[in-house]
Amino acid sequence: MTVLLSFPEYVEFRMRTRERKGKSAETAETVSSAQDLSPREAITEAIDTAHSAVSSDLVSRIIKQPPAFLEQLVLKLLAEMGYGGLEAPGEHLGGSNDAGLDGLIRLDPLGLDIVYVQAKRYTDQHVGRPEIQAFVGALHGAQASRGVFITTSRFTAGARDYADRVNARLVLIDGPELASLMIEYDCGVVTEENFVLKQVDENFFDQP
Template sequence: MSRFEALAEGQGAAVAVPRFYEFTLPILRRLADGEPRHWRELRDECIGEFGLSEQDRLEATPGGSTRLDTRVLWANTHLFQAGLVSRPARGEVQITDRGREVLTNPPDVIDPSYLDRFPEYRDFQSRTQQKDTHEPAAEAGSTEKVTPLESISTAVAESAAALHGELLRRIVAQPPEFLEHLVLKLLTAMGYGGQAGAVEHRGRSHDGGIDGIIRQDPLGIDRVYLQAKRYTDAAVGRPNMQAFVGALHGVQADRGVFITTSRFSQEARDYIERIPNRIILIDGQRLAELMVLYDVGVQVEETFTLKRIDEDFFE
């Protein structure tokens, strides 16, 4: 029965697709047994719980995806950013110890205001550099006075923040050598090395404090030396900088790039500012931004086109 037919018979309209945060608690409960589940399986179970009609299930977004799929995926993203679930395999989610703890005394709804109690989620929200962006402003019933462009920009900012956080978690979960190869690939994608140059991975043993080298010319006269540190909570401090500078002196180099998945202490930054060596510092946030910018480890999911009137056409 269509929504119009239901309304005509006095039965009310069919249930609309819930907002993304209304899926979070049902999803978490379905993961309580500790087994990993594919997001599509969780989606299908939520269809029955919310009594969604065929029309609801097929309702499309402007980008071509279904609204149901988009919101279930976004619910999983927020649970992941808060550390309530992990992603053990592609397309799968699994409850964490923190998720189990939440289920011992669950709230009525796990919405963004509830998730704000977790530091990882607050970091995720701060990366958006936006306020009150938990739901796109163009949602039905919204009274916010924003333009479509502002709404899209807000949604893109929050999606990018989630992507940055997930990229860093994936990198940290890999062996240290993964980061070393990653930064070489990233700098190559950025244009360093070029067709005439070359990149070299030095490895973890006997590297002398140098993890990689980029030769900018065929003869290797112009070189950039790399150091990569896969840290989680610890900041890269001044001693790390001094060791890297010492390694550069050992190969008679005066410039390099230091990359970390965490952050640099203020003492480390101050030290780099005072020395004559030219050293570029790339922290975890900047690393993730560059990966997205140069399409390393990511792929395009959807593309939107926003058009406007061509004023010249009507002149």
């Protein structure tokens, strides 16, 4: 950490990372306090920094893919998260006649409880209330009451407020959260290296 903090570029990167996570921006003096971290804290900090870079890379790569890629990715991610109980828990519906629904996930083995999915691959615009309203209308048309709306960008405050007030149960996942879930559930990422942190066994030295 001492070596890394000697590079202004790394200090600036840490500041941007904290801002993306909604934390207050750090000053150079605050960042420098990382030199006083314990080994465990330093490792955790380094992993968080690495994962922030991976998250940005994931979103960038998804944006470069065709829209159908994101639709398939979302279904795969939900399956990795444990939704569905069949060999094919999800079904891709995306296409010219998808009626505003890109896919569905079955939450029980018999397929009685279904969650519909909408995925928007946006680059320079946020998802607003009109898009959420259209999604709710599509859910009503399918006689469904649960939905997950995922985008590579962000949601406006109006979109989130509307999603909280409608009768349908909606979950909104933006680009950073999507990337975070992909890392957590090993979807589109691989473990590069494992580290073992050891400490003194106090019980060993307490033996008579």
